[in-house]
Amino acid sequence: MGCGRNNNIGGTSHHHEGCVCEVVKTILDIQNQAVNDDCDGCGTSCFLEPLGGLAFPSRQQADTRVFMLLNTNGLPFFAWYKSKLGGMHPSPFFRVEDAFDCCATLRVVAPVDMSEGDEVSLLNEDETGLSLCLIPDVCDFKKTETCLTVDLSAFAGVQCIKDTNLHICD
Template identity: 70%
Template sequence: MGCGRKDNIGGTSHRHEGCVSDVVKTILDIQNQAVDDDCDNCGTSCYLEPLGGLVSPTRRNADTRVFMLLNANGLPFFAFFSTPEGAVLPSVFFRVEDVFDSCATLRVVAPWDEEEPVNLLNDDETGISMGLLSEVISFRKTDTCLTVDLSCFCGVQCVKDVNLHICD
């Protein structure tokens, strides 16, 4: 189970989606409820999960649960996005847009400090500098999306509930 391993059940090899897929599907459900209900101002159902609970109990201030995916070594998966100025930077932060089977479409979420995107690349530009994660204080939506196989990851870490203005 998990990490893309195959389980041998009754002499037959089966691929198990694992808990990462379950968590990402749950994040999508929670986000969809917030976007659907907040965009049409009908968020009165008692069954809605409180998106925004990672920051505060106010669901109306968040439309995205930002998360990281972790590989078998516990390191964050990253993808690239383009800034409005044309720079290409990496991010380890994502918003789930859709889930199908064990795959998901993710939107890259840009990490920001007070004034600009945070370049998370290490000094030799071969990977992510974990120390730079502490400089991230806010997030911005990007137009960059990618499709991933969720069975390739061993962990998912929720970071923060934010309002990326998905409805705008």
């Protein structure tokens, strides 16, 4: 698959790393281990354990914590993936596959709609980027084979969206 799964970050030095680095590394740890802790007070905290806890109020089988990275203007970062709808489409949704220093390998996650479970095209009208007004139509996610490596220090925020089962090992 080429996305660098199952690499443990234990023992990695976390000196002088920013908040985004720490959050993404924590998401990776949560995805890579089975932890049975009670929910904390913030139902959408990126630090909520175990995986599946964002599916409040009940936990479900999950292998992924889907999140968005936000730039300094609060806008979502997005990447292009080859869509089953045909062509290239943007998505602001990611799964962390590996983290090292303040870099991470991310898998692009395709958005899926509420009605039929089909991919949602988030392409804007001029087909050059992301249409933010279409994001509310997203209720679920599918894995893609598109991965990229990013410098986490380039982002100002992380917004955790949903814990879901992308059937990563299937």
